[in-house]
Amino acid sequence: MAKKVLLEKAHIKGIRAYDVYKAQGGYASVEKALKMDPAAIVEEVKKSGLRGRGGAGFPTGMKWSFLAKPEGVPRYLVCNADESEPGTFKDRYLMEFLPHLLIEGLIVSSFALGSNSTYIYIRGEYAWIVNILEQAIEEAKQHGYLGKNILNTGFDCEIYVQRGAGAYICGEETALIESLEGKRGNPRIKPPFPAIKGLWDCPTVVNNVETIAAVVPIINMGGEEYAKIGVGRSTGTKLLSACGNINKPGVYEIDMTISVEEFIFSDEYCGGIPNGKRLKACIPGGSSVPILPANLLLKTAKGETRYMNYESLSDGGFATGSMMGSGGFIVLDEDQCIVRHTMSLARFYRHESCGQCSPCREGTGWMEKILTKIENGKGQSSDIDLLWDIQRKIEGNTICPLGDAAAWPVAAAIRHFRDEFEWHVNNPSLCLTENYGLAHYADELSIVS
Amino acid sequence: MLKFSDNKLKEVKKIIDRYPQGKQKSALIPLLHMAQSEFGGWLSPESMDYIASLLTIDPIEVYEVATFYSMYNLQPVGKHVFEVCQTGPCMLNGSDNIINYIKTKLNIGVGETTEDGLFTLKTVECLGACGYAPMMQLGDHYREHLTKEKVDAIIEECRGKE
Amino acid sequence: MAEEVKKIKVTIDNITIDVPMGTTILQAARMIGGDVVPPAMCYYSKLQGSGGKCRTCLVEVSKGSEADPRPMPKLVASCRTGVMDGMEVKNMTSPRVEDARNGVVEFLLLNHPLDCPICDQAGECHLQDLGYEHGKEGTRYEFKRRTFDKHDLGPYIQLHMTRCILCYRCVYTADQLTDKRVHGVLSRGDHSEIATHIEKSLDNNFIGNVIDVCPVGALTDKTFRFKNRVWFTKPMSAHRDCKCCSGKVTLWQRGEDVLRVTARKDQWGEVEEWICNECRFEKKNTADWIIEGPTQVNRHSVISQGHYEHVLKPTETFSAVHGGRKPKLLMDIHSVSEVNDPSVDLSLINGSATGEVFNHPTKTQE
Numbered sequence: 001m002a003k004k005v006l007l008e009k010a011h012i013k014g015i016r017a018y019d020v021y022k023a024q025g026g027y028a029s030v031e032k033a034l035k036m037d038p039a040a041i042v043e044e045v046k047k048s049g050l051r052g053r054g055g056a057g058f059p060t061g062m063k064w065s066f067l068a069k070p071e072g073v074p075r076y077l078v079c080n081a082d083e084s085e086p087g088t089f090k091d092r093y094l095m096e097f098l099p100h101l102l103i104e105g106l107i108v109s110s111f112a113l114g115s116n117s118t119y120i121y122i123r124g125e126y127a128w129i130v131n132i133l134e135q136a137i138e139e140a141k142q143h144g145y146l147g148k149n150i151l152n153t154g155f156d157c158e159i160y161v162q163r164g165a166g167a168y169i170c171g172e173e174t175a176l177i178e179s180l181e182g183k184r185g186n187p188r189i190k191p192p193f194p195a196i197k198g199l200w201d202c203p204t205v206v207n208n209v210e211t212i213a214a215v216v217p218i219i220n221m222g223g224e225e226y227a228k229i230g231v232g233r234s235t236g237t238k239l240l241s242a243c244g245n246i247n248k249p250g251v252y253e254i255d256m257t258i259s260v261e262e263f264i265f266s267d268e269y270c271g272g273i274p275n276g277k278r279l280k281a282c283i284p285g286g287s288s289v290p291i292l293p294a295n296l297l298l299k300t301a302k303g304e305t306r307y308m309n310y311e312s313l314s315d316g317g318f319a320t321g322s323m324m325g326s327g328g329f330i331v332l333d334e335d336q337c338i339v340r341h342t343m344s345l346a347r348f349y350r351h352e353s354c355g356q357c358s359p360c361r362e363g364t365g366w367m368e369k370i371l372t373k374i375e376n377g378k379g380q381s382s383d384i385d386l387l388w389d390i391q392r393k394i395e396g397n398t399i400c401p402l403g404d405a406a407a408w409p410v411a412a413a414i415r416h417f418r419d420e421f422e423w424h425v426n427n428p429s430l431c432l433t434e435n436y437g438l439a440h441y442a443d444e445l446s447i448v449s
Numbered sequence: 450m451l452k453f454s455d456n457k458l459k460e461v462k463k464i465i466d467r468y469p470q471g472k473q474k475s476a477l478i479p480l481l482h483m484a485q486s487e488f489g490g491w492l493s494p495e496s497m498d499y500i501a502s503l504l505t506i507d508p509i510e511v512y513e514v515a516t517f518y519s520m521y522n523l524q525p526v527g528k529h530v531f532e533v534c535q536t537g538p539c540m541l542n543g544s545d546n547i548i549n550y551i552k553t554k555l556n557i558g559v560g561e562t563t564e565d566g567l568f569t570l571k572t573v574e575c576l577g578a579c580g581y582a583p584m585m586q587l588g589d590h591y592r593e594h595l596t597k598e599k600v601d602a603i604i605e606e607c608r609g610k611e
Numbered sequence: 612m613a614e615e616v617k618k619i620k621v622t623i624d625n626i627t628i629d630v631p632m633g634t635t636i637l638q639a640a641r642m643i644g645g646d647v648v649p650p651a652m653c654y655y656s657k658l659q660g661s662g663g664k665c666r667t668c669l670v671e672v673s674k675g676s677e678a679d680p681r682p683m684p685k686l687v688a689s690c691r692t693g694v695m696d697g698m699e700v701k702n703m704t705s706p707r708v709e710d711a712r713n714g715v716v717e718f719l720l721l722n723h724p725l726d727c728p729i730c731d732q733a734g735e736c737h738l739q740d741l742g743y744e745h746g747k748e749g750t751r752y753e754f755k756r757r758t759f760d761k762h763d764l765g766p767y768i769q770l771h772m773t774r775c776i777l778c779y780r781c782v783y784t785a786d787q788l789t790d791k792r793v794h795g796v797l798s799r800g801d802h803s804e805i806a807t808h809i810e811k812s813l814d815n816n817f818i819g820n821v822i823d824v825c826p827v828g829a830l831t832d833k834t835f836r837f838k839n840r841v842w843f844t845k846p847m848s849a850h851r852d853c854k855c856c857s858g859k860v861t862l863w864q865r866g867e868d869v870l871r872v873t874a875r876k877d878q879w880g881e882v883e884e885w886i887c888n889e890c891r892f893e894k895k896n897t898a899d900w901i902i903e904g905p906t907q908v909n910r911h912s913v914i915s916q917g918h919y920e921h922v923l924k925p926t927e928t929f930s931a932v933h934g935g936r937k938p939k940l941l942m943d944i945h946s947v948s949e950v951n952d953p954s955v956d957l958s959l960i961n962g963s964a965t966g967e968v969f970n971h972p973t974k975t976q977e
C-alpha cells in the first residue's frame with residue numbers, strides 16, 4: 001500500500017467539517033509554522049523537494065524564494081484552482097473532500113510569504129465548491145486561524161474565493177492574475193514575472209491547489225522526511241486523476257515509485273481496461289502532454305519499465321517520452337481513434353486560445369479544421385505534413401505556453417500514429433465506419449540503446 | 450431600470466471589500482455572475498451597463514470581459530441549460546451519443562432553445578469531471594455518468610419544476 | 612541634473628552598438644537601421660504596453676549577456692525584450708528567425724481577405740510590405756476565411772474587421788489619448804474582434820489617430836474612402852494653428868484638392884505627433900493649411916512606387932527599390948481571393964467589397 005499524505009483522511013465521515021478535521025489532527029501545521037521564522041518555512045519546503053503540481057513541476061521552495069520583498073508593498077499568494085486541463089480533476093476532489101486541508105496549507109504558505117490577503121481563483125463551473133470553501137474559511141476564522149492576529153502572532157490573514165467564468169487560459173498564472181483584476185484572461189508578456197510584478201503590480205506567488213495542500217504534511221513531518229517519499233527528484237506523493245477507458249476512473253494518490261503498468265492494471269488503481277479490451281494509447285499528464293502508444297508507455301525506448309514519476313515519464317524526451325504534467329491520466333483502448341481524439345483536443349485549444357498572439361489564434365483553428373477534414377475522410381496525405389508544419393510554427397513562438405500545449409498533442413499523435421492518419425487519408429469511406437484499431441501499437445519495440 | 454435588491458447590493462459591497470481600495474474592477478467577474486442569475490439567465494447590454502456603473506468603469510470594459518468568458522450568455526437562453534462536455538476524455542466515454550440523444554429528444558440543435566423556452570443545449574469543453582464522463586453542467590451542479598435513461602430523468606425533473 | 616544612463620553593448624547581426632540601459636532589442640536595431648530591423652506589426656513606441664502580440668519581430672538571442680552567455684532557448688519578441696550588456700542577437704542572419712517569421716506572416720494572412728485592390732490602405736499597408744518580404748506564393752489555407760458582422764463606428768472611421776490583425780494598437784490609442792474608450796477587443800480566440808458591442812460611434816476629438824496607428828486597412832478614414840489610391844496622391848507637409856493639437860500634418864493632395872489629412876509619420880511608420888479630429892476630418896481646403904513642401908516617403912514602402920518629386924524615379928527596378936533584395940510576390944491574389952475576381956469591375960462596387968459581392972457581382976452593397 002502506497003503512502004498517502006494528502007488523501008489519507010479523505011473518507012472519514014464528516015471530514016469536510018472543521019470539528020472532525022481538527023480532531024483528526026488538522027491545523028497542527030499552522031500551530032507549528034506560526035512559531036517558525038517565515039524564512040525557515042521556505043527552507044523546509046526547499047528541503048522537501050516539492051515540485052509544483054500545476055503542470056510545470058517547478059520547485060516550489062525556489063519559486064517562493066524568488067518573491068520580491070520591497071518595503072511597504074503588499075505581497076500576494078494566489079491559489080490556482082482553475083483546473084481546466086482535460087483529464088485533470090484532482091484539485092476538485094481535494095477541495096470537495098478536504099477543504100480544510102487547502103485552507104490549512106494556505107494559512108501556512110501565506111505566513112511564509114507574507115500574504116495578508118490570499119485569493120483562491122477557482123474555475124467558474126465549480127460553483128458548489130465555492131460554497132464548500134467559503135464554509136471552511138468561515139469555520140477557520142471562528143477558530144482563530146484566520147483574521148486578525150492569528151494565534152497571537154500578530155499575523156493577519158484573510159482568504160477569499162474568486163470564481164472564474166469559463167476560460168482554460170485563466171489557469172496560466174498571468175492570465176489568472178489579469179482575470180482576478182477583472183480583465184480578459186490575456187496572459188501577460190513576461191518578463192516581468194509575477195514574483196516581481198503580479199497581482200495589482202505587487203509581488204505575487206501563484207501555486208496550484210495540490211502544491212499548497214502538500215505544504216501541510218511537509219511542515220508536519222519536516223521537509224527531509226517528506227523528501228524520503230518518492231524517488232529521485234520526484235519527492236512526495238502525487239495526485240493523479242485517471243479517466244478514459246479504465247474500470248476505476250477517479251483520483252489516486254501515488255508515491256511515484258509504482259510503474260505505469262501497475263497504475264493502469266492493478267485493482268488498487270485504475271483496475272484495467274473494461275470489457276477485456278486492450279490498451280492502445282495513453283496521455284499520462286493531461287491533454288497537453290504527448291500521447292504515447294501502449295508499447296512506449298509501459299516501457300521506455302531503452303526497454304526499461306516506465307514509472308509514474310517526473311523523470312521516468314519524460315524519459316526519451318518528446319521523441320519517445322511524455323510528461324507528468326498535471327497528472328491527468330487519459331487511457332485509450334483499442335477501439336479508440338487517435339485522429340478523432342486529436343481532433344477533439346485541437347478543438348479544445350482553438351476554443352480556449354485567448355487570441356492575443358497570431359500563431360496560436362490562427363494556428364489552432366487551422367489545425368482543428370485540417371484534423372476534422374482528415375477525420376471525415378476528406379484528407380490528403382499532404383495534410384499530415386501540413387499539420388506537422390503548422391504545429392512546428394506555433395510551438396515556442398507564442399506569448400504563453402498554451403501555444404505549445406496545442407502543438408504538442410498534434411505533434412505526438414503524428415509522430416507515433418502517422419500510419420493511422422495515413423490510413424484515414426487512404427481509406428476515405430472506410431474510416432467513416434471503422435476504426436484503425438490497435439494495429440501494432442502494443443507490439444514489443446526493438447530496443448534502441 | 451435594472452437594479453439589484455438591497456440584499457444583493459450588500460453582497461456587492463462585501464465582494465468589493467475583498468480588494469484593496471481602488472481595485473474594485475476585480476469584482477467584475479463575480480458581479481457579472483450575479484447579474485446573469487438575477488436578470489434572466491443572460492447578460493443584456495442594460496445589465497452590463499448597470500454593472501459598469503456599480504464599479505465606476507467604462508461599459509466597454511464590461512463588454513470586453515463578458516464576451517471573453519464562456520459562462521456568460523450574451524443571448525437569452527432557456528430556463529434549463531444543458532451544457533454537455535464534448536472534450537476528449539468525455540468523448541472516449543460516449544459524449545457524442547449523449548449530445549445526439551438530447552438533440553433528438555428535445556428536437557433542437559446545439560446552441561438552440563426549445564420552443565417552450567424550457568431547454569437550451571450547449572456543448573462545452575472539459576469541465577473537470579473527466580473521470581465521471583459523460584457529463585453535463587445543469588445550473589450550479591454537475592450531472593455525471595450520463596446515460597440515456599439519466600437524461601430522460603433529468604428532463605422530467607426539470608419539467609416537474611414548472 | 613539628469614543622471615548619466617549607463618551604456619551597454621549589444622550586437623545585432625554582427626553589428627555592435629552602444630545603447631542606454633533599458634533599451635529593447637527592437638529599439639537598438641532601429642538605432643542601427645537598415646535590414647537588421649525586425650518588422651513590427653503590433654509594437655508602437657508611442658503606445659505604452661503595446662507589442663509582444665503579433666510575433667513578427669521574433670529574433671534569436673545567441674548570447675544572453677557577457678555575464679550569462681547562454682543563448683535563450685526560444686526566439687524572443689524583440690519589441691519587448693530588453694538588451695543586456697554583451698548580448699548577441701540574430702535577425703537577418705538566423706534561419707530559425709526566418710522560418711518562424713514566415714510562419715507568423717502566414718498566420719497573419721491566413722484569414723486576411725487579400726482585398727488589396729479595393730482597400731484604402733493599399734500602398735501604405737504594413738501587412739502588404741511584410742507579405743512582399745516574407746510571404747510565400749499561394750496559400751496553404753483552403754478553408755473559408757473568417758467573416759464578421761459589420762459594425763458602424765460613426766461618421767469618421769470605417770472598420771473592416773476582416774482585415775484586422777488584432778495588434779491592439781487602436782485600443783491602446785483610445786485608452787491613452789482619449790478619456791473614455793468605447794471600442795475594444797471583444798470575444799476570444801479566433802473570434803476576437805474590434806468592436807463597440809452595441810453600436811456606438813467613436814467621436815472623441817483624438818480618436819481619429821486610430822486610423823494612423825492601424826497597420827492595415829481595418830480602420831480607415833471615411834472622409835477619404837475610395838476617393839483615390841494612395842499612390843496617386845501627393846503627400847505634402849503642412850501645418851496650421853490648432854488649439855488642440857500641434858497642427859502638423861501630411862496632406863494627401865491630388866492637384867489642388869486635399870483628399871486626406873494624416874499625422875506625419877517617421878521612418879518606422881509611426882505617428883510623430885498626434886493630431887485632432889478637426890485637423891484630420893474637417894480641414895479639406897488647401898487654404899486651411901500652410902504648406903511646407905513635399906513629404907519624403909520611406910523608400911521601402913510600396914507608396915514610394917509612385918511618382919513623387921525628390922523620391923524615386925519610376926525607371927528604377929523593383930529590386931533596386933528593395934535595396935538589392937529580390938522582391939517575392941506574396942501570392943497571386945487573383946487565384947486565392949474570391950474578392951479579387953478579375954471579371955468583376957471594382958469601380959462598380961460602392962460599398963465594402965466582401966466575398967458576398969463577388970459571388971453576386973450584380974449586387975452592390977450599402
Ligand SMILES: Cc1cc2nc3c(=O)[nH]c(=O)nc-3n(C[C@H](O)[C@H](O)[C@H](O)COP(=O)(O)O)c2cc1C
Binds near residue numbers: 057
Ligand atoms: C494554458 C495553461 C493552463 C494552466 N492551467 C493550470 C491550472 O488549471 N491549474 C494550475 O494549477 N496550473 C495551471 N497552469 C500552470 C500555471 O501557469 C502555473 O504554472 C501554476 O499554477 C504554478 O503552480 P505550481 O508551481 O504550484 O504548479 C496552466 C498553465 C498554462 C500555460
Ligand code: SF4
Binds near residue numbers: 400403
Ligand atoms: S499562446 Fe494562445 S493563449 Fe497564449 S497568449 Fe498567445 S493566443 Fe493567448
Ligand code: SF4
Binds near residue numbers: 805
Ligand atoms: S483595427 Fe487596426 S489597429 Fe485596431 S487591432 Fe485591428 S489591426 Fe490593430
Ligand code: FES
Binds near residue numbers: 538
Ligand atoms: S473531458 Fe469532459 S469533463 Fe473533462
Ligand code: FES
Binds near residue numbers: 650662663667
Ligand atoms: S512587434 Fe513585437 S510582437 Fe508585434
